[in-house]
Amino acid sequence: MTWSTREIADLAGTSLRSVRHYHQVGLLPEPDRRSNGYKQYGMRHLIRLLRIKRLVDLGFGLAQIAELGEGDEHPDEALRALDADLAGQIERLQQVRAEVAEMLAERVPTDLPPEFARVADRPLPEHERQFASVMGRLLSDDERVLYAELMSDDARTPTDDDFDALTDDADDASRQELARRMNEDVKVLRERFPGLSSLGGANPARYRRIVEQVSDEVFNAAQLDVLRRMKALRQGTVT
Secondary structure, three states: OOOOOOHHHHHHOOHHHHHHHHHHHOOOOOOOOOOOOEEEEOHHHHHHHHHHHHHHHHOOOOOHHHOOOOOOOOOOHHHHHHHHHHHHHHHHHHHHHHHHHHHHHHOOOOOEEEEEEEOOOOOOOOOHHHHHHHHHHOOHHHHHHHHHHHHOOOHHOOHHHHHHOOOOOOOHHHHHHHHHHHHHHHHHHHHHOOHHHHOOOOOOOHHHHHHHHHHHHOOOHHHHHHHHHHHHHOOOOOO
């Protein structure tokens, strides 16, 4: 009993294109041809094709299947490796599902990393949300946990609200006083969160450059002026 290419593809539950591709990459041996030039596939081709189809459906790549060879040996080691990979995928998918459920329930912004979204109990000002989104990309896993603590209501002060509400028409005295108060708050935060001073430690120069670029985009002129005044206070160039 022999089959045509179309017939063996149907029997194996695959496509003509796949059968031809398996021939091209050397996974499936070429069959003999009839006198009319048409291929005639036998049982060994069908069994081989069924094995390839099964392994592909399980998640094996064609290169992996080629490494297994054409023998009948049970691929214990390859299956164990696949099982471990699938277990990892399931764990990641479960984490993703948990995040999606949280995003649906809390309606948190989709650009915030999970650590930040979980503490965003209050509506974040647009500039704070944008800044936090970028920080989520700049910081390491441990640093994101720390930054999430800084975003929590417990770490906020009235000064933070004053900075959020600062407008460009704020006078010089108000800006300087706000810079002084914020500088004092930062001193307290650095005592409370020792790791604050080393954020972006994996690449400090890149971290500082991007923070400055983002600040220029998300803060208004008065807020940027207050940040410059704070830097001057820290450096002792302003009394």
